[in-house]
Amino acid sequence: MEPSPVDNLPTRFVKNQTGTEGEAISWDAVKKLRIKQSSADNPIHLHEIEIYGCDGINYALPENGGTACQSSMHGSGDGYGPAEFVIDGRRNGPVNHTKHAANGWLEVELAAATAVESFAIFNMSDDEYDHRVRLNGHTVELLDESDQIVYQQQITMEEDGALFDRKKGCKQLWVNEDAKSVVANLSIEKGVLGHAKIIATQMSGTHIASISIDAEWPQFSANVCNSIAEESQIPAYNLRLLLPDGRLLRLHDDEEMPG
Structure with a gap:
């Protein structure tokens, strides 16, 4: 499996935010990413927006069900203008462009809550008409199916310097610190007495764990995750285990922890 295409991006780790009653709001059911412009003088123009699930898939792409829309369009449609340009898979391609009007916005919607x-986010990198710095002060939000905000962050040059730094490509990745994942390949062999021998290795080939587990044991998936976590010292909820058939195994919150 090739390394994730986000591996080379400057990264900002952020935490889950809390609701009005103090409960943690997760990114487990995101339906939209919305960017709101800071003022009429600062329209939204971006090369690309990518939204990754726990399986490493960019669900913003049209072939994965993503769609894009915006409050207004400024441009000819040839090289700049339409919202669809931010999900065309080209990080340095054409850009969307909203009008110079108050309360402008850009949305990328996923096919299903993810x-x-x-x-x-991939910002423009030129300084003509202050293109590069117009993103300063915009607000980025993640929303669920009910249009409730599950994450909100104002973009600033102080906190998000990579978005304005040509040397870093004017691009940045936001990672939920509470959901940092480790993807590992699993090889599974039939053992003796109904046991399965499972070897887990990271994408780099580094060995993580070798376990033998009863294939008939209740909650087999949860026990695989927890057994590998115990040996590797990687928290079970951070593990993403890639099965030989391409499916991804992860520990869900509703799976009971053994012991």
Whole structure:
């Protein structure tokens, strides 16, 4: 498996935010990413927006069900203008462009509510008409199916310097610190007495764990995750285990922890 395409992006780790009654609000059911412009003088123009699930798939792409829309369009449609340009898969391609009007916004909507672990924004890098710095002061939000905000952050040059730094490509990845994941390949062999021998290795080939587990044991998936976590010292909820058939195994919150 090739390394994730987000590996080379400058990264900002952020934490889950809390609701009005203090409960943690997770990114487990994100439906939209919205960017709101700071003023009429600062329209939104971006090369690309990427939204990654726990499986490393960019669900913002049209082939994965993503769609984009915006409050207004400024441009000819040839090289700049339409919202669809931010999900065309080209990080340095054409840009969307909203009008110079108050309360402008850009939205990328996913086909279904998705457990999101990261998203990336690719800003313009030129200084003509202050293109590069117009993103300063915009607000980025993640929303659920009910349009409730589950994450909100004002973009600033102080906190998000990579978005304005040409040397870093004017791009940045936001990763939910509470959902940092480790993806590992699993090889599974049939053992003796109904046991399965499972070897887990990181994408780099580094060995993580070798376990033998009863294939008939109740909550087999949860026990695989927890057994590998115990040996590797990687928290079970951070593990993403890639099965030989391409499916991804993860520990869900509703799976009971043994012991």
